[in-house]
Amino acid sequence: MRELGLGWKRALEVSAAANLMSTFVGIPVAWILLVGIEILVGLSANALAVERAWSYALFPLMLAWLNPTDNVWIIYAAFALLAIPFCVVSIWIERKVAMRMLPELQPEKVRAWVKRANIWSYVLLVACSIAYPLLLSK
Helix, strand or coil, rough: CHHHCCHHHHHHHHHHHHHHHHHHHHHHHHHHHHHHHHHHHHHHHHHCCCCHHHHCCCCCCCCCCCCCCCCCCCCCCCHHHHHHHHHHHHHHHHHHHHHHCCCCCCHHHHHHHHHHHHHHHHHHHHHHHHHHHHHHHC
């Protein structure tokens, strides 16, 4: 916010609007697209009778809708890996919102601000998702 020369109130307004848009539009749309990819990959794998070893390689493409499992680590891994496409979508949407709300600022600075804020947010989410089960297991 300092690098943009925004006051707390204006920065909070822009951040709130951008985050709401990415949370309620971007993440659901990204998730639906990921489920679509998973369905296509899953149907193709079944049609080709892919061996079990390949199912591990395809895991990153099969994260959006997990089969029931007792292994919580699969769920934590899926959460951590899903953070990558969700972060990309959040950056893209929040950049659009921020640039629309801050037309007086240099686009490069707005882009850098949005990117940095989202990367740090998702790093923190993933760190918490890793720490949580580790703390529970003690």
